[in-house]
Amino acid sequence: MINGGRAHVRATLYMGAVVAMRHNPVIKAFYERLVERGKSKKLALTACLHKMLVILNAMVRDNLPWCIYDNKKTIVNS
Numbered sequence: 001m002i003n004g005g006r007a008h009v010r011a012t013l014y015m016g017a018v019v020a021m022r023h024n025p026v027i028k029a030f031y032e033r034l035v036e037r038g039k040s041k042k043l044a045l046t047a048c049l050h051k052m053l054v055i056l057n058a059m060v061r062d063n064l065p066w067c068i069y070d071n072k073k074t075i076v077n078s
Contacts, residue, residue: 017049027052 020027027048034044059066 013049017045017052020052021048
């Protein structure tokens with residue numbers, strides 16, 4: 001793990017990415033695609049963390065709930 005920044009925030013984001021990697025279909029597919037391409041698991045997890053932050057920032061910016069797109073059908077999780 002990177003030693004810069006606030007340890008509590010880093011640990012929280014890391015654990016959130018681990019949970020998302022296992023249970024969120026969007027993040028899980030992204031993680032598996034990176035690992036299949038030969039990326040290390042730690043690098044793939046860090047990329048998932050970054051993707052999750054980008055999604056969360058867009059949600060806050062646009063004041064939207066989390067949405068999962070399943071076969072062009074929107075499933076809203078509140």
